[in-house]
Amino acid sequence: MAKKNAFYAQSGGVTAVINASACGVIQTARKHKDKIGKVYAGRNGIIGALTEDLIDTSKETDAAIAALRSTPSGAFGSCRFKLKSLEANKREYERLIEVFKAHNIGYFFYNGGGDSADTCFKVSQLSESMGYPIQAIHVPKTVDNDLPITDCCPGFGSVAKYIAVSTLEASFDVRSMAKTSTRVFVIEVMGRHAGWIAAAGGLVADQGIPVVILFPEIEFDQKKFLAAVKKKVDASGYCTIVVSEGCHYPDGKFLAEQGTRDAFGHAQLGGAAPVVANMIKLAHGYKFHWAVADYLQRSARHIASKTDVKQAYELGKKAVELAIKGHNSVMPTVDRISDSPYKYKIGMAPLSKVANVEKFMPRDFISKDGYGITEKCRRYLAPLIQGEDYPRYEDGLPQYVTLKNVAVAKKLKAFEI
Amino acid sequence: MAKKNAFYAQSGGVTAVINASACGVIQTARKHKDKIGKVYAGRNGIIGALTEDLIDTSKETDAAIAALRSTPSGAFGSCRFKLKSLEANKREYERLIEVFKAHNIGYFFYNGGGDSADTCFKVSQLSESMGYPIQAIHVPKTVDNDLPITDCCPGFGSVAKYIAVSTLEASFDVRSMAKTSTRVFVIEVMGRHAGWIAAAGGLVADQGIPVVILFPEIEFDQKKFLAAVKKKVDASGYCTIVVSEGCHYPDGKFLAEQGTRDAFGHAQLGGAAPVVANMIKLAHGYKFHWAVADYLQRSARHIASKTDVKQAYELGKKAVELAIKGHNSVMPTVDRISDSPYKYKIGMAPLSKVANVEKFMPRDFISKDGYGITEKCRRYLAPLIQGEDYPRYEDGLPQYVTLKNVAVAKKLKAFEI
Missing domain, CATH: 3.40.50.450 (Rossmann fold)
Structure with missing residues (x-):
């Protein structure tokens, strides 16, 4: 044969x-x-x-x-x-x-x-x-990095690098503007079930950036979240929020599903980022900017x-x-x-x-308050974005x-x- | 002294x-x-x-x-x-x-x-x-490139490069997915009054990408736009849309201002990208993805x-x-x-x-149908993203x-x- x-x-x-x-x-x-x-x-x-x-x-x-x-x-x-x-x-x-x-x-x-x-x-x-x-x-x-057994999945390291670099750059930007303008920047990232990509945003904390991460693994608590953001802004003058598209309320409802309707009564599909940004504006009055990276993140060769x-x-x-x-x-x-x-x-x-x-983020990769990454997570992520x-x-x-x-x-x- | x-x-x-x-x-x-x-x-x-x-x-x-x-x-x-x-x-x-x-x-x-x-x-x-x-x-x-006399403004070339590269990469992505999934990708870019940044998205047409650009200089015509998108999808199987945040209706109303309200009746600030994406979905049923680059574009050192x-x-x-x-x-x-x-x-x-x-895009930089850039525009933009x-x-x-x-x-x- x-x-x-x-x-x-x-x-x-x-x-x-x-x-x-x-x-x-x-x-x-x-x-x-x-x-x-x-x-x-x-x-x-x-x-x-x-x-x-x-x-x-x-x-x-x-x-x-x-x-x-x-x-x-x-x-x-x-x-x-x-x-x-x-x-x-x-x-x-x-x-x-x-x-x-x-x-x-x-x-x-x-x-x-x-x-x-x-x-x-x-x-x-x-x-x-x-x-x-x-x-x-x-x-x-898979960019989601959620396959079992393998330590990581091809595609993830590059998205993680893109999100870490982009979060760093946009944070420098908002830091420059915070005195008279934008104080909060929200970036929405992929990850419907697992927060690996969102975690990559946490790598910028090493460079002194005040960052709050919203993971899909942590049920969203609006009051606690708003307090966390205020604390960062009070301390640093600005704050960056990395929100996973999969971030949801305890009842499973995604942040992105706000029941918004347009002028004709059509349900609107929106992102989680504008929802989070508007929520902060209503509570604290901070001027905001938001970005949804979507395909840009996974195609950023x-x-x-x-x-x-x-x-x-x-x-x-x-x-x-x-x-x-x-x-x-x-x-x-x-x-x-x-x-x-x-x-x-x-x-x-x-x-x-x-x-x-599906492999989710281990709880000990997420900081106790649920809004950051731990040193263990940092050690895991760091080599994957190298080079x-x-x-x-x-x-x-x-x-x-x-x-x-x-x-x-x-x-x-x-x-x- | x-x-x-x-x-x-x-x-x-x-x-x-x-x-x-x-x-x-x-x-x-x-x-x-x-x-x-x-x-x-x-x-x-x-x-x-x-x-x-x-x-x-x-x-x-x-x-x-x-x-x-x-x-x-x-x-x-x-x-x-x-x-x-x-x-x-x-x-x-x-x-x-x-x-x-x-x-x-x-x-x-x-x-x-x-x-x-x-x-x-x-x-x-x-x-x-x-x-x-x-x-x-x-x-x-200024990233807006709208100062007079000078041929271009520092900041613009880098945003233009970011938008051209990102549009190219995301277009490759949607092309891969179009058979069974996403057929339309919408990227929203900065430029409240002048379409210079949006024009940069047009540089990818050289590489065979079907792209429709929505400039602030061209009044939005929904019917004509939807037909243009359908034509591209019929011909190529997919389409990328670059929408300027400043794109507006003849009465001056921005696309982003859709009078959307959340479940509590609060007015929602959204982007132009999700509005355009939903509009296409309603008219043609195409699955879509959208991104809003916001600060990422202007900070992308x-x-x-x-x-x-x-x-x-x-x-x-x-x-x-x-x-x-x-x-x-x-x-x-x-x-x-x-x-x-x-x-x-x-x-x-x-x-x-x-x-x-303020320096706007000359009309002869925009194609006759209003959705693309001319060769003259391409010649202007090309050197600015070099290197x-x-x-x-x-x-x-x-x-x-x-x-x-x-x-x-x-x-x-x-x-x-």
């Missing part, structure tokens, strides 16, 4: 470094042409597999693949699509096998977070459950963490090496050895223990690659998802 | 490079110790002069002053405070003279935008109107334009040189010689022609300087503003 081809796809929210993992996968596969044939990328994640919409990455030059390392976003397109269980939707699994067979695919690399690990895990069971020999390896990725880029690449590379060694249903992990100097090795975890498990890995610029703009993404000729009938 | 001391202050909204101008002023004054005594900085702008709250910059090391070049925000504090006319508030002018006399101040360097140029102009008239010999030189600064940093420094330096040559009531300017290769020289304009004049000027990092964070800001001993009675 001829050597098998590989399938690679990107899943869920993309990051500044998911393409660095793609680069690690494809470059490593190219180095092992005796073992792995072509790497076919799914256009828009697993949907590309289901619809037989495959991209032939062998049509891309080595230079283009190398440029993925410094290009944010998902070069092959991503998707938000979770495979149902085998019992609930056998048709989809049969289709996957049909596509894999048609294109001689024996390796399945899936690059994503918790939901995607579940998809990858299900695919990894196909050998056993449906008799199709496949090796499925999950490549971790221009200020990516060098550590993060390196790990993203290494995990992609390791995934291919594990496949070549015969592994299935695993995920390469970052195993921390020491904080300072920062040392780690690339390890491995079984997917059964990764899929659908700069600047993209190449031309005419003032980063030169990010857009691949040709040549489609592989279809061999099968169309499939409706 | 002993040589005179200089007064320097920062005014209005601060920028990523206003401290580079401060660096230019102070370093150049230090090189001309035969002509200029000490440089006293006003703590919080002109308020520092009125309240005799002066900072002795001679207490700062050469290294600290050099570090200003790569530190965002206003190192001495800024203010939003405009001197009234001499007729309306003679008391303030008398106080200024009292403070200048007490501290032997003969040079007045004011670093700000249009309102500040007005303050500087009024001070420059003191020799004539009140018999106190002073040379007042304005150092231009980490991605400052090298051209901008250089010009900010040069204009500060030139201000001192003009003072030494005996000039009063002028502002050094950037005079463009050619677009490509980009060449300019530092010129000079009379403050009487600068104060209170990177990275700050020094340690432990993953930029090392920005915080000065000692040692106060000069007061000699006068307190003054109530």
